[in-house]
Amino acid sequence: MATNRVLCRGVSKQYGQSIVLDGIDLALAPGEAVAIVGRSGCGKSTLLRLIAGLDRPSAGSIDIDGKPLTGLNPHARVMFQDAALLPWKRVIDNVALGLLHAPAAQRQAEAAHALSAVGLGPRAADWPSVLSGGQRQRVSLARALACRPELLLLDEPLGALDALTRLDMQVLIESLWQSLGSALVLVTHDVDEAVTLANRILVMDRGRWTASFSVDLPRPRDRTAPEFTLLRNRVLDAVCHDPHRLAM
Amino acid sequence: MLVPVDAAGLGSSAARSRLMRVTVASGWHQLKPWLLPLAVLVIWEISARLGWLPRRILPAPSHVLSVGWELTVSGELPKHLWVSFRRAAYAMAIGSVLGIGLGLATGLFRLAEQLLDSSIQMLRTVPSLALIPLAILWFGIGEECKLFLMVVGAFFPLYITTYLGIRSIDPRLIEVAQIFGLTRGELIRHVLLPAALPSVLVGVRMAFGLMWMNLIVVETIATDKGIGYLINNAREFMQTDIIVLGILLYALLGKAADSTVRLFERRFVTWKSQFAGV
Known part of the structure; x- marks a missing residue:
């Protein structure tokens, strides 16, 4: 079995009192395309910075090709x-x-x-x-x-x-x-973009995963296909669904 | 716009007159900055000729020019000019090395910043001419004293603009350099120094200004060479024409220095698109 290109285990990031990432797990195989979607401020860019090695996690570990990441990710x-x-x-x-x-x-x-x-x-x-x-x-x-x-x-x-x-x-x-x-x-808030490019879509809210979708549509993807629209709507629902937020 | 020569049809009269217009337009463009000084000279000349301006107050430009010519032929003027020029060149060279060097050190290295910056900022607020008595006590009234005061004038603008140039860089660009595997030396060479250059060149122009001001002052204290001496000496004998000549020379030298720096800017800061005014 090939090792994971990226393996995050229980990664958390805290700035002062605010918890930006809360125990994130992520395994990324070589050649895989993962899209992380979520509202702005949900922590998705922070996770990307941690994987790049621009910041250190407050807790948890990140392995790159089976080796723990220290410093910048080369x-x-x-x-x-x-x-x-x-x-x-x-x-x-x-x-x-x-x-x-x-x-x-x-x-x-x-x-x-x-x-x-x-x-x-x-x-x-x-x-x-x-x-x-x-x-x-x-x-x-x-x-x-x-x-x-x-x-x-x-x-x-x-x-x-x-x-x-x-x-x-x-x-x-x-x-x-x-x-x-x-x-x-790919970190994005554009669900169409995520469905167009990714093999897998992860939805993040307040530093946790809230949903995961695999995208098995043939490439290049046809945005007008019913399967595309169906999946897009499901992802959109997952992004917008939030029991804590007031109905708009 | 680049157009092949034959396609532009330079043979046709329409194209020729277009070319003419372009030439005239660019000539007009280059002339504009000189309009005001020329107008002043003309009005001044007329007023002097008509006797509105007594020669003792302000001699005509043509008279100043002829005095300048006499002094040039006698070798007097080139001698003083050369001394002033040399003083300015030395002061700028030493001031640049110290100002840009220390600015780079405090801009690049936190330790240097912590050790030096606040002291330098404190010294900066002292008017450099207030140091004249001290400089005379330290160095006597010779060249060293003059050089010291001129270097002080050039140092601070260079120091501040170099330091600020490095510190005001977009942090995102430093992150990019890190991600792309640049070493510390490469980061300095490819990112920090080019980022600071426009600011440093502004500092060079300001340094010229202050250094020049100090040159004029120090050339009036205990000296027998330089344009400042020429002016001071002329005052003793009420030779207004030589005083005016000296002032005009200072203006021309200052302008020449400024133009040189701008030439440098155009050559090395071509990447920067600037607001050209409306």
Whole structure:
């Protein structure tokens, strides 16, 4: 049996008095795509930061490929909601950021390859400031993919984009993820996006899992198919269902 | 916009007149900053010629120019100019090394910040010209004393802008650098230093200003060389023309220094899209 790429056991995170994550378990197989959905502030981004090694859990353990995670996770690449490109580096040099330790020729080739994979090859010499929001996100995606990570962590990567660009990006992310074969964790509040991209959808509320769905629809997924709509509605129900909240 | 030459049809008269308009427009654009100084000069010249301005109060620009020419030919002016320029260059060099160096240290390393920053901020509030008596006691009235006061002028703006430039960086970018496996040295080189550069260059411009001010003051105390001496000496003999000449030279040198820094900015901070005014 292959070891889990990520294995979280009883992970909790506490900031002062507030408990953000409360005993989270998560096992992620290599090549699997998991979507974490929930309302804003439910702790889903915090979990992603813990898996990336940007923060330490207050309790519990995180194993990466069977080894406990201490410090930064070297196999993970994160894509944030804001592209977080370095404004003083040209597009191509931003993509090459994760390849600094590779020989120069290889660095150039892999960065150019990743950039053309997201369809921005001709913009290599531009400054990030002249790109549109969607293009910046694609550069950010290329940067994350350029080093062929085993684990791709997407933190609401498309939250700031318009609806049409978002659909294009979802197609792009799916095809790149499939060709790369890396494990994917997608944090989002967009249920459609989760159903489109994930093998498994986990619903989080106040730092705990409240529901889990496996998605067995054929790829690429047809948003108009009845199965898609049915599953989307079930996930949406799980996200919105909250016995503690007042009815709106 | 890039258009192939033949497609633009430079042979046609319409294209030629368009090109003409562009040239005239860009010429006008470059001329605009000079309009005000030129207008002042013209009005000044006319007023002096018509006798509204007594020569003892303010001689005509043409007269100042001819005095400048005489002094240049005699070698007097180049000598003083060179001394002032050298003082400025030394002070800027030493001030930059100290100011940017310490700014980098306190910006990058928490220990340096804790040890140094509050003391430097305290010294910063002392007007540098208040140090003149102390500087004279320490260094005498020679070059060292002058250099010291000019370096003090250049130091603080450089220190503060370098420190702030590093500290005001978006923390998200540092996280990105960590995630992408940058070492500490790479983080400094690829993220922190470029982030601080625009701020440092603003500091260089401000440092030039303060250093220049201190230069003018120190060149009036116990010296026999430099533009400040020229002005001070001229006052003794009521040579208003030389005083005005010296002031104009200070203005030109200051402008030249500022333009150099801006050139540097345009060359190295091209990535920054700036608000160009409405």
